[in-house]
Amino acid sequence: MRLFSRGVAVFLSLLTLNTQASVLADAANDHIKAKIESTLQWQVHAIADSPVRGLVQVSTENGLFYASADGTYFLQAKIYNLDEEMRNESEIALAEMRIEGLKQFENSYIEFKAKKEKYVVTVFTDTTCGYCRRLHEQMGEYNEAGITVRYLAYPRAGLSSPTYRQMVNVWCATDPKDAMSTAKAGQNVAPASCKTDIAKQYQFGRSIGVNGTPNIILPNGTVVPGYQPADQLLSTLQSTAG
Numbered sequence: 163m164r165l166f167s168r169g170v171a172v173f174l175s176l177l178t179l180n181t182q183a184s185v186l187a188d189a190a191n192d193h194i195k196a197k198i199e200s201t202l203q204w205q206v207h208a209i210a211d212s213p214v215r216g217l218v219q220v221s222t223e224n225g226l227f228y229a230s231a232d233g234t235y236f237l238q239a240k241i242y243n244l245d246e247e248m249r250n251e252s253e254i255a256l257a258e259m260r261i262e263g264l265k266q267f268e269n270s271y272i273e274f275k276a277k278k279e280k281y282v283v284t285v286f287t288d289t290t291c292g293y294c295r296r297l298h299e300q301m302g303e304y305n306e307a308g309i310t311v312r313y314l315a316y317p318r319a320g321l322s323s324p325t326y327r328q329m330v331n332v333w334c335a336t337d338p339k340d341a342m343s344t345a346k347a348g349q350n351v352a353p354a355s356c357k358t359d360i361a362k363q364y365q366f367g368r369s370i371g372v373n374g375t376p377n378i379i380l381p382n383g384t385v386v387p388g389y390q391p392a393d394q395l396l397s398t399l400q401s402t403a404g
Contacts, residue, residue: 257383
């Protein structure tokens with residue numbers, strides 16, 4: 163009985179220490195969050211442990227960063243694991259953020275669906291982007307290859323630009339798919355208004371590292387930062403599947 167009581171006491175002591183450590187970690191993260199937001203005027207979405215001791219991983223509206231545990235230093239970097247064949251730990255973290263974050267836009271996509279769907283890719287697009295237009299011109303080839311393309315908006319010139327207004331017209335059109343094709347052909351889209359989350363789409367894109375268009379997110383959360391013809395994209399998808 164005495165041994166049992168001693169074991170309980172040790173367990174309770176460890177539990178207390180873990181709780182105290184958790185409280186201290188939360189306080190440190192709150193301090194880092196407040197410091198970044200007040201100093202840089204950036205919104206911090208989350209703070210988590212990083213693969214490197216002494217650093218925490220900081221997800222912000224402007225991308226993924228790292229900070230020292232006391233909040234003194236702020237780093238933009240990629241972390242590679244030399245023991246795991248130069249595995250890109252930063253990209254793994256971003257891929258998880260992309261997959262999770264895309265779930266909020268399930269009712270926002272403008273989707274061009276393949277009849278015999280094998281893969282689904284998400285493309286951040288700009289209606290005035292030359293390579294975005296080339297991709298759209300070849301939509302039939304992507305669909306024929308079994309690739310469903312679903313669009314999110316990323317007006318490269320920002321949320322006060324004419325392109326943003328045009329993309330609102332596209333998303334608010336009676337037939338958004340037809341309006342997208344019209345805009346990608348360089349033609350005017352009839353003015354329209356509705357409640358959209360295009361600003362949210364754009365801001366999410368920035369937070370996960372989108373800085374140009376087209377930006378193709380694969381099912382596993384990795385990114386193709388630019389245009390790929392259908393056969394090349396299919397090969398990429400096949401090589402990353404599973």
